[in-house]
Amino acid sequence: MDRIRIKGGAELNGVIPISGAKNAALPLMTASLLTGxxxxxxxxxxxxxxxxLLRILGNHGVDHTITGKRPGQTAETGQTIRLDASSVIDTCxxxxxxxxxxxxxxxxxxxxxxxxEARVSMPGGCAIGTRPVDLLLKALETMGVQIDVDGGYVVAKAAKGLRGAEVxxxxVTVSGxxxxxxxxxxxxxxxxxxNAAREPEVADLASCLTKMGAKIEGAGTSRIVIDGVARLHGATHSVMPDRIETGTYAMAVAxxxxxxxxxNTRAEYLQSALEVLQQVGASVEGTKDGIRVHRNGSGLRPVDVTTDPFxxxxTDLQAQFMALMTKAEGTSRIRETxxxxxxxHVQELARLGARIRLDGDAAIVEGVERLKGAPVMATDLRASVSLVIAALAAEGETDIHRVYHLDRGFEALEAKLxxxxxxxxxxSG
Known part of the structure; x- marks a missing residue:
């Protein structure tokens, strides 16, 4: 099983291209099932x-092609995927x-x-809580779907089609x-x-659906209005830049x-996080190509944060910010809502010398003067990259195990850093 080894202490200087957003790409790929x-x-x-997800879509009968690299593209230049759901053979x-x-x-x-109709297994694949799907299913029931649970599968039927409704x-639920x-x-x-989610990834999905012929107003606000259409057609859409990757590397520089x-990113996608970084002591400024982040060696100031919907x-930057606060000059409080x-990730950060105690839904982080490298283990996607951030500033070497979590959400991380x-x-091995 692969692991990542980091020798800490080096400043970061240069350019990091931001990839397309995983949290936007996945619903966009799923939307391919809406059209032939x-x-x-x-x-x-x-x-x-x-x-x-390509495997899952392929199981339904969706064909896909991935274009080869074009002149000037690098390993972390986003790929183009064409999805064809004209011959769906299985709704399970x-x-x-x-x-x-x-x-x-x-x-x-x-x-x-x-x-x-659809028969879909109850979901898994996440170690950060139950994250129930009841809100998703209630929304579908409101639109006329009959929902049953049979042997761990959700069986959904709408023989007469879906009908418009007030959901x-x-x-706030992004998935819902x-x-x-x-x-x-x-x-x-x-x-x-x-009470719709206002996340940029929701607006990106709505933008793509509109290109496919959907009639949508209000995406990006708490009230979205959709006038149903008889069919959707094909379209071409570019996935928005990854705001979580942007924030992660910004915190690594800090x-x-x-x-x-x-x-290739946009500050308005994560303004609240960038404002926090400025309070911490980093300099953040927009450029014509993206965002410049720098810190000239001054100490990190402790800042309290509470995770909230966009x-x-x-919440996907909470672990990374906690890693940053382990070296702040004082005590910070991070509340997860x-x-x-x-x-x-708290126990693994502690292995590097961090001082963190939990108080219900909050973590109190007492900054330390130095972290020291040690073997650590990733527990989920965002936790894994928080260990990378801490290791970059730790003395000596840190080995991060179970890095397959990183591969779920960070493209070419080692090359970029x-x-x-x-x-x-x-x-490897």
Whole structure:
């Protein structure tokens, strides 16, 4: 099993190109099931989760082609994938595939919308809490879907098709918004989604669906209105830049010092996190190509944060920020309000010398003068990259095990950091 070895202490200087967003690419790929014509997605990151979803879509009968590299492209230049769902042969998503990635459960929406039926395994593939799908299923029931659970599978039927409805989520849910949005595009009549997620990835999905012929207003706000259409057609769409990858590398620069331009990204996608970084002591400024982050060696100031749905501080940056705060000059408090059980990285950071104690849904981080390299183990995607950030600033060598978690969400991480001066290598076996 691969591991990553990092020798800490080097500043980061240079340019890091930001990949397409995993959290946007997955629902966009799922949306290919809504049409019998080809959906072409550009700037798709090369990630394990993308490959797994291609397998799941292929199980339904979706054909795909991936274009070769073009002049000037590098290993981390996004790939172009063409998805053809003209010959769907199976509306069942089996346990052995869905259990490995929660986002694969979203296929239930386009399958029920286009074919009137779906049989999808209850999801798995996540170690950060239960993350139930009840809100997704209630949204579909509101639109006329009959839901039963049989042997660990959700059996969904809408023999007469979906009908427009008012879907009011009791709490913000990105997954629920994705599902309701995809289903509503082919429903008869108008669907209104209240308390919808405002995340940029939701707006990116809506943009693609609109190119496919959907009629959508309000994406990116808490109220989305969809007028259903009889059919959707093919389209070409470029995946938005990954705001979580952007924030992760920005925090790595703040941790190590140095000066890095994050290319092909947009500050408005993570303004709250960038404002926190400025409070910490990093300099953040927009450029014509992206965002410049630098820190001239001054100490890190402790800052309290609470995770919230967009436009608040992202839960997917909580672990990375905790790693940053381990070297702050004082005590910070990090409160997690989105997912339970998302502090599993605490014990591994402690192995590097961090001082962190848990208090319910909060972690209190007492900054230390130095971290020291040690063998550590990744527990989930974001936790794994928090260990990378800590290791970059630790004295000596750190071996990070179970890095397959990293491969789920960070494209060419070693290459991107290595070109900016990090002493990082992947060790096989």
């Amino acid at each position: 014509e080809t959906l072409e997605l550009r700037n798709v990151p090369r990630l394990a989760d993308v490959n797994l 998503a089996p346990y052995e595939l869905v259990s490995r990635m929660r986002a694969s459960f979203w296929v239930i929406a386009p399958l029920i919308a286009r074919f009137g 009011r989520f009791p709490k 918004t994705h599902v309701a949005l995809m289903a509503a595009t082919l429903a008869e009549g108008t669907t209104v989604i209240e 941790m190590t010092g140095g000066d890095v331009v994050l290319e 436009p608040g501080f992202p 989105i997912f339970e059980n998302r502090f599993m 290595g070109r900016c001066g990090a002493q990082i290598e992947r060790i």
